[in-house]
Amino acid sequence: MKVIVASMSKCGTKTLHKCLETLGYTVADFDHHTFQDREEWEKILIYGSSSEQFYKMYKDIDAVCDAPAFYFWEEIATAFPDAKVILTTRSDEHAWVKSFQDQMNGFSSSWLVRLCYNLTPTGRQARDHTRRFGRVLFSIPPQGMFQVLYQPNKDLLRRRYREHIASVVSRCSEDRLLLFDFRDGWKPLCEFLGKPIPDQIFPHENKAGKISSTVWDLEPFRRMKRELYFGAAIISAFASISCVVLLKMIV
Template identity: 55%
Template sequence: MKIIIASMSKCGTKTLHRCFEILGYSVADFDYHAYNHYHEWKTILEYGSRKEQLHDMYKNVDVVTGSPVFLYWEEIAEAFPNAKVILTTRKDEITWYRSLSREIPKCHNSWTIAFCYLLTPTGIQLRHHFDRVARVLYSIKGWGFSRKYDCSNMEIIIKRYREHNAGVLSRCRQDRLLHFNFCDGWETLCTFLGEDIPDEPFPHENKHGQLATSMWVLPVYVRMRREAYVIMAIIAILIAFLSQHFL
């Protein structure tokens, strides 16, 4: 493992993800953590982490990013002492909070997601994972059919953001840390990585919070959607059967 992206969600992490894909790195993002390491993260979020466990989880990928990895950047840095750390931040705390508080409901509070979270095996697993992440990261209450994720505790959420960024900047060894500004583009990023500048424009992903729609192409969400189609087909067959025999 080569790179730890310590940035909190809504700090350009999807753009960094795309940057590393262009550079040929393998990237583990939030969907990878939730699906491939569900049980490990359940243990870590409830009881704490071990360096050996984190090493085994991510020894075969180049880059880690997304929640809940950023909260454990320091433990992962200990597990991979040669890995570099990248931190990105927003121009101010209120801008970041507004972006986060818009995207979380868009991604998790629709009726489509509600159906998947309640009735599909993959959706149930994702819901339990995101419940733990929301509680630990932002003190957000768990998802429920009549209670969706609520980001109204602005003071607590901003405090977590402020403390996290300050912790990375103060505790990470400066020769392995890049506090990256996207305006600096490929030159600064590639110099830090020791990579050649690619012959592609610097990307800009998740514009205007498009993750709520684009996430449906991710493998774990494709699997969840397929399970939903199967369940809907079974429900339709049962309704047809009952209609023929009892109505």
């Protein structure tokens, strides 16, 4: 583990993910935490964490970002004392809440997402996992992230945002922390990480929450769709056979 992105979701984490990959790092993002390390994260979210757990999970990964890893940045930093920490923010907590809620609304308004999260094995696992996020990250009764942010307690979310940023800034040593502004481009990021500046335009990922439409490119979500279509095919075949049998009985 070389880099810990302590930024909250919707603070440019997908842009940082792209930057780090461009610089040659392997990155564990939301989908990695939710699907590949789901069992380990469930233990952490329910029972608490240890340095040994984080070391085991991420010893072969260069960088982590997004939920729920950002919330445990300090514990991960303890497990990897040489890792550097990057923090990005929105213009203020109001802009963050709006951006996060807009993205969640994009997910929750999709019937395909709703069907996958409720009718497929992979989707139900993800649904149950994100319910724990709401309890741990926002200290609210267990419910899905879609529900949390579709009708959120905005006062609580803004407080969480402020508290998280204050915690990172006050508790991470200055020589280990980069407060990164995307408007500054590659230079401060590359200098902080000791990397040459890439010969390409600085990226801007997940603009206006577009990930809600591109998330289906990820393998776990493609698997959800396959499971959904397979289940629909089984139901359709069963219905057809039942109709044939019923017709024969009538005739």
